[in-house]
Amino acid sequence: MSAETSTPQTSTPDAAKPVSAPTPMIAQFLEIKAANSDSLLFYRMGDFYELFFSDAEIASKALGIALTKRGKHLDQDIPMCGVPVHAADDYLQKLISKGYRVAVCEQLEDPAEAKKRGSKSVVRRDVTRLVTPATITEEKLLDPSDTSYLVAVGRVKANGDVLALAWIDITTGQFRLMETDARRLLPDLMRIGPKEIVVAEPVYHDEILKPSFEQFGRAVSLQPAVLFDSATAAQKLAKFYGVQTTDSFGDFSRAELSAAAGALAYIEKTQIAERPSLQRPERESESSLLFIDPATRLNLELEKTLNGSRDGSLLKSIDRTVTGGGARLLAERLRAPLTDCGDINQRLDAVSFFLSEDDLGQKLRTLLKSMPDMPRAISRLSLNRGGPRDLAAISNGLKVTRSIFDVLSACEMLPQEIQSASDNLAMAPDDIHQLLERALGDELPLLKRDGGFVANGYNDELDEMRGLRDQSRRIIAELQAKYADDTGVKSLKIKHNNVLGYFIEVTALNAGPLTQTDEAKGKYIHRQSLANAMRFTTTELADLESKIASAAGRALAIELGVFDQLRDATVAEADGLRACAQAASVLDVTIALAELAGGQGYCRPIVDDSRVFNITAGRHPVVEQALRKQAGAPFVANDCDLSPRTDGDNEHGAIWVLTGPNMGGKSTFLRQNALIAIMAQIGSFVPAGAAHIGAIDRLFSRVGASDDLARGRSTFMVEMVETAAILNQAGPNSLVILDEIGRGTATFDGLSIAWATIEYLHEQNKCRTLFATHFHELTALSERHNRLANVTIKVKEWNGDVIFLHEVIHGAADRSYGVQVARLAGLPDAVVARAKHVLEELETQGRESKTATLIDDLPLFSTEIARAVENKSSKPVLTNNALNTALDDMTPDEMTPMQAMEALYKLKSIAAKKE
Numbered sequence: 001m002s003a004e005t006s007t008p009q010t011s012t013p014d015a016a017k018p019v020s021a022p023t024p025m026i027a028q029f030l031e032i033k034a035a036n037s038d039s040l041l042f043y044r045m046g047d048f049y050e051l052f053f054s055d056a057e058i059a060s061k062a063l064g065i066a067l068t069k070r071g072k073h074l075d076q077d078i079p080m081c082g083v084p085v086h087a088a089d090d091y092l093q094k095l096i097s098k099g100y101r102v103a104v105c106e107q108l109e110d111p112a113e114a115k116k117r118g119s120k121s122v123v124r125r126d127v128t129r130l131v132t133p134a135t136i137t138e139e140k141l142l143d144p145s146d147t148s149y150l151v152a153v154g155r156v157k158a159n160g161d162v163l164a165l166a167w168i169d170i171t172t173g174q175f176r177l178m179e180t181d182a183r184r185l186l187p188d189l190m191r192i193g194p195k196e197i198v199v200a201e202p203v204y205h206d207e208i209l210k211p212s213f214e215q216f217g218r219a220v221s222l223q224p225a226v227l228f229d230s231a232t233a234a235q236k237l238a239k240f241y242g243v244q245t246t247d248s249f250g251d252f253s254r255a256e257l258s259a260a261a262g263a264l265a266y267i268e269k270t271q272i273a274e275r276p277s278l279q280r281p282e283r284e285s286e287s288s289l290l291f292i293d294p295a296t297r298l299n300l301e302l303e304k305t306l307n308g309s310r311d312g313s314l315l316k317s318i319d320r321t322v323t324g325g326g327a328r329l330l331a332e333r334l335r336a337p338l339t340d341c342g343d344i345n346q347r348l349d350a351v352s353f354f355l356s357e358d359d360l361g362q363k364l365r366t367l368l369k370s371m372p373d374m375p376r377a378i379s380r381l382s383l384n385r386g387g388p389r390d391l392a393a394i395s396n397g398l399k400v401t402r403s404i405f406d407v408l409s410a411c412e413m414l415p416q417e418i419q420s421a422s423d424n425l426a427m428a429p430d431d432i433h434q435l436l437e438r439a440l441g442d443e444l445p446l447l448k449r450d451g452g453f454v455a456n457g458y459n460d461e462l463d464e465m466r467g468l469r470d471q472s473r474r475i476i477a478e479l480q481a482k483y484a485d486d487t488g489v490k491s492l493k494i495k496h497n498n499v500l501g502y503f504i505e506v507t508a509l510n511a512g513p514l515t516q517t518d519e520a521k522g523k524y525i526h527r528q529s530l531a532n533a534m535r536f537t538t539t540e541l542a543d544l545e546s547k548i549a550s551a552a553g554r555a556l557a558i559e560l561g562v563f564d565q566l567r568d569a570t571v572a573e574a575d576g577l578r579a580c581a582q583a584a585s586v587l588d589v590t591i592a593l594a595e596l597a598g599g600q601g602y603c604r605p606i607v608d609d610s611r612v613f614n615i616t617a618g619r620h621p622v623v624e625q626a627l628r629k630q631a632g633a634p635f636v637a638n639d640c641d642l643s644p645r646t647d648g649d650n651e652h653g654a655i656w657v658l659t660g661p662n663m664g665g666k667s668t669f670l671r672q673n674a675l676i677a678i679m680a681q682i683g684s685f686v687p688a689g690a691a692h693i694g695a696i697d698r699l700f701s702r703v704g705a706s707d708d709l710a711r712g713r714s715t716f717m718v719e720m721v722e723t724a725a726i727l728n729q730a731g732p733n734s735l736v737i738l739d740e741i742g743r744g745t746a747t748f749d750g751l752s753i754a755w756a757t758i759e760y761l762h763e764q765n766k767c768r769t770l771f772a773t774h775f776h777e778l779t780a781l782s783e784r785h786n787r788l789a790n791v792t793i794k795v796k797e798w799n800g801d802v803i804f805l806h807e808v809i810h811g812a813a814d815r816s817y818g819v820q821v822a823r824l825a826g827l828p829d830a831v832v833a834r835a836k837h838v839l840e841e842l843e844t845q846g847r848e849s850k851t852a853t854l855i856d857d858l859p860l861f862s863t864e865i866a867r868a869v870e871n872k873s874s875k876p877v878l879t880n881n882a883l884n885t886a887l888d889d890m891t892p893d894e895m896t897p898m899q900a901m902e903a904l905y906k907l908k909s910i911a912a913k914k915e
């Protein structure tokens with residue numbers, strides 16, 4: 001069952017009407033479909049998966065394939081469409097990407113078996129697998145560089161609501177758990193980046209939680225609450241892992257256990273008879289990770305740009321990995337930067353090491369390039385979906401990891417991160433490698449049923465059968481030569497097809513010697529006449545054929561048996577194999593970051609427990625690379641220092657108020673500093689001359705404009721909601737990036753909000769902040785707030801044009817050059833000229849003096865806060881009695897719009913008199 005907004009529902013025909021004597025096959029279809037009503041049913045019929053009724057209509061549209069009919073039901077034609085089994089993967093992928101779930105229903109017996117029960121009996125069929133976004137494992141359907149997490153949400157209502165998440169990637173076996181709460185639910189889900197979320201119905205419908213789930217639309221699947229039962233969860237976990245008790249797994253909370261049970265139950269439900277090999281669940285601690293709120297994650301375009309493309313994202317710009325596992329690990333690190341300086345520096349040490357040991361890095365990188373995706377192969381093997389090439393992936397993977405280990409073992413001193421990777425490689429199950437090397441042939445088919453993958457010499461009986469089969473083939477060739485001689489028909493051929501098996505073929509003109517004499521007729525038994533050819537068999541040929549068939553059949557059966565043994569032996573070593581693969585991924589990411597740092601001229605950041613934020617000559621990692629590609633002017637590096645200024649007894653981060661021209665580079669500057677912080681905390685070098693960052697615990701940004709009309713929020717409302725989240729959550733170790741707060745409303749409202757926001761950040765949040773604005777009036781705040789500094793972006797005016805220098809300098813901008821930018825953008829000359837004129841008028845009215853008055857007249861922020869708190873408790877009182885009386889007289893429900901307007905004018909005039 002999926003959330004109302006999610007999976008398009010499919011249905012059986014007219015459920016209300018009684019089904020009058022459907023054919024046995026349709027009756028079987030309807031029964032299976034009824035049990036899988038929220039999925040499209042792929043009903044296996046021979047070499048096709050057929051879809052019927054509304055499933056057929058939906059699938060034919062979604063897949064662009066022909067809709068036909070097959071028989072009748074309730075006097076109506078039954079719509080039908082089908083996809084060939086060999087191409088089913090492509091169709092599955094299309095359907096899954098469009099939000100459908102698919103139930104794959106297979107034939108569970110040979111049609112011949114069914115016939116034995118009577119001519120009308122149907123082949124036994126049942127659903128063997130539900131295909132959903134997070135449970136696909138086929139190589140073709142997966143993006144090698146993307147994780148495929150299924151998240152289950154657990155809730156326990158004992159002492160207040162406790163929420164927990166369990167997330168599993170069945171394609172790699174990863175399994176993690178953590179507690180969360182209503183406020184963190186969305187950020188945590190965004191961090192994990194699930195392909196699918198399973199949640200109990202009552203939890204989904206909780207008013208506070210629902211908006212978070214709704215963000216994921218069709219990816220949410222509602223499940224019965226019983227799957228998440230925390231009381232039986234530990235038992236379920238123990239059963240899944242085949243252990244008596246889960247005590248050794250760690251001490252999980254009830255909510256975590258509930259989430260884990262939900263995730264496992266869903267996997268069992270979708271995989272039916274098969275069981276994936278999963279790592280034991282590991283707990284993740286929220287305090288060890290940099291908190292990035294959802295808006296920031298999107299706006300900083302970490303993994304995707306705002307329009308959903310990977311090109312232009314930070315990940316794409318910094319990814320130099322060469323393996324699928326490495327790419328996935330880098331993406332995961334980017335989603336979850338660290339806060340612990342020790343861990344961060346350990347990663348940085350490893351990157352520094354490879355930067356100075358370039359030859360070693362290159363040698364390992366060359367090896368890594370041939371590293372297959374072991375975790376995904378293990379996953380397919382454990383789900384009985386693997387083929388010979390998956391076994392080869394394990395074998396080759398172990399070969400590569402062995403070579404990597406040999407290279408690392410020859411190094412004298414390895415940094416800790418690399419040493420532990422090397423230690424994991426040392427534990428590679430070598431016997432599996434030897435077994436697979438011995439067992440597998442050189443050229444491997446994709447599917448095990450095609451046979452031919454077991455090496456000669458591995459299994460004696462197999463060799464014997466193959467010999468027999470190959471010998472028989474030689475005998476066939478000899479037989480053909482003999483028949484050609486006997487009949488004198490040189491063009492006589494012995495051929496094979498699936499219908500006739502082996503047969504002798506001659507052209508119709510040459511058929512005489514095989515048909516004209518009695519002796520010939522007795523020997524060459526006629527099988528088939530075609531327009532130009534005649535086909536025959538002989539007793540000799542038929543005997544030979546059955547020998548060949550049984551040898552080939554026996555050979556295949558032996559190979560399948562060998563496959564199962566190899567698979568079982570491999571899956572039994574899944575943990576060791578995954579540890580090896582993880583070690584290879586760590587190496588890949590580390591060497592890739594060293595390659596990035598070397599190639600792009602990045603520096604190693606100092607990351608410590610201070611509250612310093614001092615970047616010298618920082619650059620935007622994505623814009624810099626884009627400019628380089630365009631071979632235009634290079635990126636202009638800029639400093640940023642938000643390090644603490646002494647404030648009374650404490651030291652708190654500084655605020656930079658950045659004013660400057662449109663198109664000057666304000667947004668770029670803001671984002672680049674946030675990105676530098678993130679890069680430093682994933683353990684990467686950063687695009688700067690030097691960088692010193694006191695580890696940030698929470699990163700907030702309010703950049704870029706977007707509305708959220710689906711949730712009934714205008715652009716300004718979204719801006720305010722995001723700003724509110726920042727002001728409520730940012731603490732002294734946070735970094736806050738705010739771009740043009742207050743621009744979405746009238747000038748003075750906007751200015752007032754921006755003004756109060758800066759003061760609140762300075763006095764209450766006390767965090768390191770970058771604040772870009774076009775309200776130049778705000779620069780006056782630096783006079784009163786000692787940790788606030790004004791910076792601006794330099795421009796040059798030349799012949800009435802503005803030249804952007806993109807250089808951040810201390811000071812305040814006096815103007816925005818908006819009109820000049822508008823001209824550059826191609827606004828009609830008349831509009832530009834008029835705008836210039838209006839601007840001059842406004843400027844002569846002296847806005848600056850107004851601000852000066854403002855700063856003098858406004859009480860200190862702390863006084864305002866005290867007043868706000870006081871006022872919150874007391875009811876607002878209207879002091880104007882005439883207004884009160886007029887208001888009392890009005891009954892808005894009874895008024896027409898016109899009367900309401902008039903009433904408003906009346907109130908205004910009363911108020912004006914009183915003033």
Ligand SMILES: Nc1ncnc2c1ncn2[C@@H]1O[C@H](COP(=O)(O)OP(=O)(O)OP(=O)(O)O)[C@@H](O)[C@H]1O
Nearest residue numbers: 634635636637661662663664665666667668669806
């Ligand atoms: N430091 C820099 N060096 C070189 N080019 C830059 C730099 N910073 C920004 N740019 C270029 O200037 C363009 C405008 O930058 P940005 O969007 O950051 O300006 P802005 O000041 O935020 O503009 P607006 O106020 O109109 O939103 C960018 O597309 C980028 O290519």
